[in-house]
Amino acid sequence: MDENAARARFTRSLKEFWMAYSSQKQAVAGLLILLLVVAVAFLAPYISPYDPNYLGDTLMEAPGRQHLLGTDGMGRDVFSMILHGTRVSLLVGVISALLSGMIGTLVGGISGFFGGTVDAVISEIIDIFLMLPTFFLILIIVAMFGSSMLNVMIVIGLTSWPGNARLMRAQALSLRERTFVIGAKVIGESRGSILFRYIIPNGIFPVIANTTMQVASAILTEAGLSFLGLGDPNVVSWGRLIYDGRAYLTSAWWISTFAGMAIVVTVMGFYLIGDGLNRVLNPKLRDERQ
């Protein structure tokens, strides 16, 4: 019976959450963009008119009926390449943001909940990390250790967690004073168990909103790396298309232009969702809803 009550309460709060979220036009727009992007990523091979690696006979053909967004300098269909590039961007963005979210949650949770010296040391490390120009760190590591997609994802994840850690730490600091946490302590639950059962589940929401935003910045980072020629050479990515198209900027403007537009739309989708979540979760911002 207790379980049923808990479930009902969960459903109710989920409903409330959705009401608050869906009342924001921007946030709904972001969700629609995300759905579109995910659909494209899954369906890329079925909806692409050409194989993205197929070298056609017409080089640098302008956008038209044959090739919706034209062809590149080697005769490949730009539209098909952009559709396939969705997979790379989404994969890199989501995996590295998840990694960063997990590390951030753990580090921040431990720091805020344990307090004392642990907290002092970890906070200092977080502050230092927040000051580093991470893009260059990623750049150097990728340049030295190879630019496979896996490397890129891991490096982005490992360098972008401090923001999440700071959010989680603040949550843990306030949660550990709450009655239910103190109660669990009195009963004799271990600190690790309290951390995972009470602190993290109750404090994770701001981290989720921030992680959504980080998908966006990870996509931008990957694009930046590819633009510098440091992307995974074996995959078609949007950044790489911009990089390739740069050489043809005056003769075939469509290569870089459309690839960049794909980035802008996708990244904006994640920012809109992240902002929407933040507004729902943060009562202070709720009044600013438009």
Place this chain on the structure above:
Amino acid sequence: MGRYLLKKAGAAVLTIIFVLVLNFFIIHIAPGDPARILSGLDNPSPEVIQTLREKYGLDKPLQVQLVTYFKRVIKGDLGHSIVYDRPVWTLIKERLGATLLLTFTSAIIAFVLGSLLGAYSATRQGSKVDAALSFVAYLLYSMPSFWLGLMLILVFASWLKILPTSGMVNLRAPSTGILHYLDVFWHLILPATTLSLVQIPAYYRITRSSVSGVLKEDFITMFRASGMDERKIFRKYAFKNAILPTVTVFGLHLAYVVTGAALVEIVFAWPGMGRLMLGAIYRRDYPLLMGIYLIMSLSVAVTMIVVDILYAVLDPRIRYT
């Protein structure tokens, strides 16, 4: 205030040490044995490798090497570029001016425009102008700086042919006097515009939310009730209070700006550190690469501390918490 300053200075020193250690370890775990690479031959003799190791101190324990590295960097010796065969610091010094010019010009433009637009939006919340500005802010926020740069080149240089696409000076223009400065300014327009545009959203958003926050405060309502002129309330009381958080954005976004600047430099062939770095990556010039990274992290760390202190000077509440 003294305590606050001391704490901030401590944080700066810690950051600098951390960056140095990080740099050192990245060099060390990087694939490839420098002694083997330096010995060059397909089948180098063990004696040559041994001699090289001893010469560069590579046979010493790691902590000894770390201390040597620290001592060298403190003396201003960042190592020797493999490709250019010149000291890394000299190479960086030559490019620093161009990078600083681009970074600061764009940061100031973005700061002024972004906060003005944000304040404007906040006073007209819910209006069409506000909605349009917010949308443009999202759009610019989502744009890769290098792509925006390419698009501006496409429009203003390739199609309209009114602005130069690359470089910092025209080789045929005079290299001194007022004409020289005009020439540099002419070349600066596109890269600075690009870099300002991608920074504006950050200032716009923080100013908009902070001004709208202040406008809801009781003392503003009080002024309104007393019949004070709306514009006077805004100019004299709301704006001053609301602009403070914008200053922190200036510091927090610095790392991001430095990144953007490097990418934009590469797009516009602006002769700054970004381009130097790109060359170092392509040619695997590790000493140069690490030197640039070190200088960039140090300047970001130092500027952030300065901004923190500035903020404390402007807002007494910070000092005492």
